[in-house]
Amino acid sequence: MEVAAVAAIRRNPAPPGPVTELLDRLHELHLAAGQPSVRRMAVRIGRGRISSSTIHNMFRGPRVPGWEYLELVVQELRGDTVEFLALWQAARLAEDAVAEPVPPSVLDGAVPPPRPAGEAAGQGRRVWSTEIPRRNPNFTGRAAELDRLAANLAARRPSGGPAIQVISGMGGLGKTEIATEYVHRHGDEYSIIWWIRSENHDRVRDALVELGRRLELRQAADGGERDRAIAAVLAALGTGARPSWLLVYDNATQPLDLQPYLPACVPGGHVIVTSRLRNWPGYIEADGVHLAPFTEDEAVTFLRRRVPGLALHHGLPREEDARRTDEARRLAAALGHLPIAAEHAGAYLAETRQSVGEYLDRFAENAHRLLSEQPADFPAPVSATWAVSTTLLSADAVHLFNACAFFSPEPIAAELFLDNGDAVTEPPELAAVLTSAQRFRAACGQLHRLSLAKVDGAHDLIQLHRVVQAVTRGRLRQDRPAMFHAYRRAVDALLAASDPGNPDRRGNDGVYDLSLQHLESEPGFLNSADPGLQRLIVDQVRRLHLRGGHVEAVRFGQRALAAWRGRFGADELPVLTLAVEVAIAMRMDGHDADARQLTLETLPLLRRSHGDEHEVTLLCANTYGADLRGRGQLGEALELDLSLLPKFERVFGVEHERTLNVRNNIAADYRRLGRYREALEYDRRTHRDRRRVLGTDDIRTLHSHDAVARDLRGLGAYQESLDTARRVVHAFEAVGGGENLDRLNARKGFAVALRKAGHHWDALRESEDVVQRYLDYLGPDRQYTLRAAANLISDRRAVSDLARAEELGREVLERCRAGFPYDLTYAVLTNLASVLRVTGRAEQARRYDLQAREGFIGVYGDRHPFTLAVTINYASDLAELGELAEAIRVGEEVLVKCRETLGEDHPDTLIAATNLALDRASAGDREAAGELLVDTVRRYERTLTLEHPEARAAIQRVRLTAEIEPY
Numbered sequence: 001m002e003v004a005a006v007a008a009i010r011r012n013p014a015p016p017g018p019v020t021e022l023l024d025r026l027h028e029l030h031l032a033a034g035q036p037s038v039r040r041m042a043v044r045i046g047r048g049r050i051s052s053s054t055i056h057n058m059f060r061g062p063r064v065p066g067w068e069y070l071e072l073v074v075q076e077l078r079g080d081t082v083e084f085l086a087l088w089q090a091a092r093l094a095e096d097a098v099a100e101p102v103p104p105s106v107l108d109g110a111v112p113p114p115r116p117a118g119e120a121a122g123q124g125r126r127v128w129s130t131e132i133p134r135r136n137p138n139f140t141g142r143a144a145e146l147d148r149l150a151a152n153l154a155a156r157r158p159s160g161g162p163a164i165q166v167i168s169g170m171g172g173l174g175k176t177e178i179a180t181e182y183v184h185r186h187g188d189e190y191s192i193i194w195w196i197r198s199e200n201h202d203r204v205r206d207a208l209v210e211l212g213r214r215l216e217l218r219q220a221a222d223g224g225e226r227d228r229a230i231a232a233v234l235a236a237l238g239t240g241a242r243p244s245w246l247l248v249y250d251n252a253t254q255p256l257d258l259q260p261y262l263p264a265c266v267p268g269g270h271v272i273v274t275s276r277l278r279n280w281p282g283y284i285e286a287d288g289v290h291l292a293p294f295t296e297d298e299a300v301t302f303l304r305r306r307v308p309g310l311a312l313h314h315g316l317p318r319e320e321d322a323r324r325t326d327e328a329r330r331l332a333a334a335l336g337h338l339p340i341a342a343e344h345a346g347a348y349l350a351e352t353r354q355s356v357g358e359y360l361d362r363f364a365e366n367a368h369r370l371l372s373e374q375p376a377d378f379p380a381p382v383s384a385t386w387a388v389s390t391t392l393l394s395a396d397a398v399h400l401f402n403a404c405a406f407f408s409p410e411p412i413a414a415e416l417f418l419d420n421g422d423a424v425t426e427p428p429e430l431a432a433v434l435t436s437a438q439r440f441r442a443a444c445g446q447l448h449r450l451s452l453a454k455v456d457g458a459h460d461l462i463q464l465h466r467v468v469q470a471v472t473r474g475r476l477r478q479d480r481p482a483m484f485h486a487y488r489r490a491v492d493a494l495l496a497a498s499d500p501g502n503p504d505r506r507g508n509d510g511v512y513d514l515s516l517q518h519l520e521s522e523p524g525f526l527n528s529a530d531p532g533l534q535r536l537i538v539d540q541v542r543r544l545h546l547r548g549g550h551v552e553a554v555r556f557g558q559r560a561l562a563a564w565r566g567r568f569g570a571d572e573l574p575v576l577t578l579a580v581e582v583a584i585a586m587r588m589d590g591h592d593a594d595a596r597q598l599t600l601e602t603l604p605l606l607r608r609s610h611g612d613e614h615e616v617t618l619l620c621a622n623t624y625g626a627d628l629r630g631r632g633q634l635g636e637a638l639e640l641d642l643s644l645l646p647k648f649e650r651v652f653g654v655e656h657e658r659t660l661n662v663r664n665n666i667a668a669d670y671r672r673l674g675r676y677r678e679a680l681e682y683d684r685r686t687h688r689d690r691r692r693v694l695g696t697d698d699i700r701t702l703h704s705h706d707a708v709a710r711d712l713r714g715l716g717a718y719q720e721s722l723d724t725a726r727r728v729v730h731a732f733e734a735v736g737g738g739e740n741l742d743r744l745n746a747r748k749g750f751a752v753a754l755r756k757a758g759h760h761w762d763a764l765r766e767s768e769d770v771v772q773r774y775l776d777y778l779g780p781d782r783q784y785t786l787r788a789a790a791n792l793i794s795d796r797r798a799v800s801d802l803a804r805a806e807e808l809g810r811e812v813l814e815r816c817r818a819g820f821p822y823d824l825t826y827a828v829l830t831n832l833a834s835v836l837r838v839t840g841r842a843e844q845a846r847r848y849d850l851q852a853r854e855g856f857i858g859v860y861g862d863r864h865p866f867t868l869a870v871t872i873n874y875a876s877d878l879a880e881l882g883e884l885a886e887a888i889r890v891g892e893e894v895l896v897k898c899r900e901t902l903g904e905d906h907p908d909t910l911i912a913a914t915n916l917a918l919d920r921a922s923a924g925d926r927e928a929a930g931e932l933l934v935d936t937v938r939r940y941e942r943t944l945t946l947e948h949p950e951a952r953a954a955i956q957r958v959r960l961t962a963e964i965e966p967y
């Protein structure tokens with residue numbers, strides 16, 4: 001039986017204008033196609049491409065759907081996609097200009113429009129990246145390249161493909177300078193310009209997540225699912241929600257890695273990529289601007305602008321002008337017309353006021369000496385100009401210059417030098433520079449004046465060109481190997497000293513960020529034997545996965561782990577410590593099998609080498625407990641966690657946060673096993689201790705308080721649970737900050753508590769909103785989202801919104817069967833069966849309930865609260881099907897188990913008793929039925945009160961339904 005047709009969907013009101021015009025035209029198209037149901041359209045479009053709920057919400061409005069989804073529906077209904085694209089673009093722009101919120105949709109793939117703070121619309125606000133380089137006042141030439149770049153970006157490709165331009169060429173030709181000049185010349189044409197340093201995969205991801213935050217997309221909230229945030233950014237750009245934008249991917253090295261992070265460009269959306277790679281693969285549709293060295297005229301013009309002795313000015317005699325032109329031409333030829341070499345030479349001549357002839361003599365001398373030693377990767381003129389320019393540096397500037405060469409090519413924060421200079425012991429002269437802010441600033445100024453480094457005073461950064469870094473390291477390695485290693489050790493020490501030592505604390509993120517980009521981009525740091533640097537790398541992996549950067553943590557952690565195992569062996573303590581954090585990151589990223597394998601490899605090595613009560617051994621064992629819980633081995637998990645608690649107390653202390661985490665895990669074990677009273681005991685103590693140790697408003701404290709509310713619901717103390725859950729939600733609101741998983745979980749629990757306490761409509765509103773927030777934050781195929789959606793099935797059923805409850809239930813069930821834990825699938829089966837039974841499909845409900853009951857028995861046993869709940873409902877299925885004797889037999893058995901396991905006054909026990917009384921009455925045993933019902937109502941009166949909907953239903957002799965709130 002198909003879900004109701006679209007014509008039956010209640011449309012939400014939309015304001016007159018483009019949004020209403022789009023929705024009206026969509027309904028007209030649907031009517032002309034014969035009004036197929038949403039489920040039929042979803043099936044015909046193709047499994048996995050669009051859900052029936054997405055189509056339902058599309059027709060319901062008033063939110064404008066994502067174009068990628070609308071296009072599928074229009075094509076299925078044989079509509080004109082060109083017509084609808086125009087309607088959609090007008091509607092999206094109109095929606096973006098309205099500040100009022102719209103009702104949330106459920107399991108909807110549409111991307112909500114960004115809402116700039118304090119503005120009705122984002123169209124008037126310019127969003128510029130802070131990474132955009134400053135404009136070069138000496139920029140010269142490249143007119144043809146800039147014109148071609150602008151023309152190619154402006155021209156829409158016949159295929160409708162992206163307007164992507166790749167600026168390619170070898171190092172030192174000015175690729176970044178051209179992209180920078182284009183940005184500053186054409187900045188007024190874009191509402192968004194975002195600069196993305198692209199040499200490292202993780203920097204690209206960081207930049208896109210940060211863009212999402214600047215656009216105020218909910219999916220990009222701190223700590224959220226980063227893949228979801230990146231997808232939201234790319235969708236917001238690629239669907240035309242932002243009509244004019246430019247992304248610059250600077251120094252991209254791996255096209256295959258970059259390709260997933262390129263938006264589908266619409267008119268007004270442009271992408272520039274700078275890269276040393278000239279030939280890009282066919283799967284990235286792009287035009288190219290390949291750079292050669294300066295033309296002779298460009299090089300001459302640049303040098304005459306840069307060098308005072310070659311300058312052109314008013315009143316210069318013709319003969320002198322010709323002489324200066326000839327000298328500039330001679331110098332340009334010697335430099336091979338290379339922009340970076342011309343910059344070095346120009347800065348040197350501007351500083352020294354030497355003649356071109358004197359410079360060329362020194363240049364020739366250095367070029368001859370370096371010729372046989374020149375690295376193949378870099379042009380000889382760069383090494384020669386480097387050699388000449390460095391002779392002008394003071395001793396302080398030389399030391400700082402050499403140290404900068406051992407960082408990655410990313411900008412280096414002055415803070416890294418000045419705050420950690422005391423950690424440097426060699427070279428001693430470098431330590432002296434770094435412990436004196438005055439000497440450090442003077443050295444920076446000299447490097448900047450000679451164009452050997454870029455100094456960004458606004459952000460307090462210093463940066464060496466990667467070509468200059470490579471030449472500097474190469475010269476040191478060859479000419480002064482002892483100093484080469486001394487500078488490398490100094491930089492290792494600087495980074496190690498920058499470690500705040502507590503990656504769990506969010507307040508340290510800013511300091512950790514200063515070193516992360518260098519650790520990730522410079523492979524040499526992964527081979528360091530500095531213990532402090534190794535600790536920093538472990539802390540960085542931990543911090544990444546704690547902040548939601550699971551992909552980044554796994555990627556960086558695996559690279560470091562492979563390097564360390566190869567150099568230090570598999571059983572060294574830093575290697576094993578890193579392995580534990582990588583395993584945690586793998587599990588959080590959904591790679592449970594890989595995480596389990598790594599944990600099982602690591603734990604025996606730790607026990608053998610360092611004993612059962614070493615800190616890292618305990619943390620690894622605790623990780624193994626999480627693996628057991630994830631695999632449903634709850635008894636083993638509880639046994640392990642109980643054995644770990646006294647060890648954590650001895651090693652870390654009774655009130656250490658890691659000890660409190662173990663207590664939290666024990667409570668979770670008990671709760672999963674249905675032993676709510678023991679869970680409540682542990683959760684209350686953990687909450688009390690966390691409140692004292694961490695503070696009332698710490699997220700971990702609030703998490704424990706929310707767990708208390710969950711335990712109370714399991715015990716049937718619905719009003720106390722609601723009061724507690726309400727306090728938790730209010731506490732999260734008082735703390736403020738962006739969306740996070742603990743906040744969402746608390747709101748999910750609050751919605752369930754509302755329903756359990758009888759506030760069905762309030763529960764529905766809260767549940768609808770929180771499911772949408774999970775979708776925005778995590779996406780539809782995550783366990784947390786599906787658990788919230790499973791609760792929403794019951795919320796919709798409770799207010800008799802049965803069609804939508806069934807539609808949601810079937811979609812959630814389909815998603816759960818794609819590989820999620822069985823107990824979640826069984827919970828969804830149970831809640832969906834309750835909807836089917838109410839709508840007269842008792843046979844199908846019985847099949848689902850029987851499947852769930854057998855599944856729960858296999859996982860938890862026959863006395864677990866979930867097993868008892870589905871058995872209560874299974875008896876109702878039998879009664880609806882007329883199998884009254886069997887319904888009574890099952891009802892009597894489950895009532896006995898409920899009384900023994902849950903207690904005689906537990907709400908689920910009272911549901912079982914109410915339903916059994918009704919079945920006995922139907923079978924003619926009215927005396928026994930009456931006695932049982934009177935006793936049950938009396939128990940309702942002293943527990944939930946007679947005003948509770950379940951009590952009122954029992955009084956009215958209406959059959960009740962048991963619900964499951966999945967873990």
